[in-house]
Amino acid sequence: MEWFNVGTIVNTHGIKGEVRVMSKTDFPDERYKAGSKLAIFMPKSKTPTFVTVTSHRKHKNFDLLTFEGYPNINDVEKFRDGVIKVSEKELTELEENEFYYHEIIGCRVITDTGEEIGTVTEIIETGANDVWTVTPAEGKPHYIPYIEDVVKDINLDESVITIELMDGLLS
CATH class of the missing domain: 2.40.30.60 (RimM)
Incomplete structure (x- = not known):
């Protein structure tokens, strides 16, 4: 359990x-x-x-x-x-587009063009929106805001999150 x-x-x-x-x-x-x-x-x-x-x-x-x-x-x-x-078994059903942290941490993050960014390793609460720490296989972590303009799809069955790269997001 x-x-x-x-x-x-x-x-x-x-x-x-x-x-x-x-x-x-x-x-x-x-x-x-x-x-x-x-x-x-x-x-x-x-x-x-x-x-x-x-x-x-x-x-x-x-x-x-x-x-x-x-x-x-x-x-x-x-x-x-x-x-x-x-x-x-005590976890409750969440609304659409709401997720438990354990469902997001460990997911692979790719761009809408298929480029591999890394894996979500941490979720930081900022007050306005959560920020996901995405750690690549090599290099420094990236910080991805969990907002509609950036996060385009979350597929929990395949543990893949698709994002749209905005200018300056990965610098």
């Missing part, structure tokens, strides 16, 4: 079993809603601890969660530095 990172527990919050999560998901309301099943992977453990969310709220830049059966700070202190993940 494949697991996907949705956040990291960075600390506890208060004495009533809340944990402070640095979220890595675009869907916090869905991932952290009451009743959601999550897996916590600790740094030195091979097996996850499965938990069920009982409450979720936002506080500053963090998501605060409580879990069923963990009513106080002493119960949740052990989860500090744990990575919260969901299984692939």
Whole structure:
């Protein structure tokens, strides 16, 4: 089974079993809603601890969660530095032209004329749009903005992304 990172527990919050999560998901309301099943992977453990969310709220830049059966700070202190993940069966269907990072990373990038550019190795969130790091077999990485004018086709079945080369894009 494949697991996907949705956040990291960075600390506890208060004495009533809340944990402070640095979220890595675009869907916090869905991932952290009451009743959601999550897996916590600790740094030195091979097996996850499965938990069920009982409450979720936002506080500053963090998501605060409580879990069923963990009513106080002493119960949740052990989860500090744990990575919260969901299984692939928990992933939801996305809208058209929306993709999970794991679907894009590893795809080959070619131009609309068939020229091989490289492979997507990283996705950088900029606020306005994502920027894909495309690493060629040799040479420096290129940074491709994920915008309609540049990205023309994404074929997940063949793991190929077709882009239109704009002036200065690969310099």
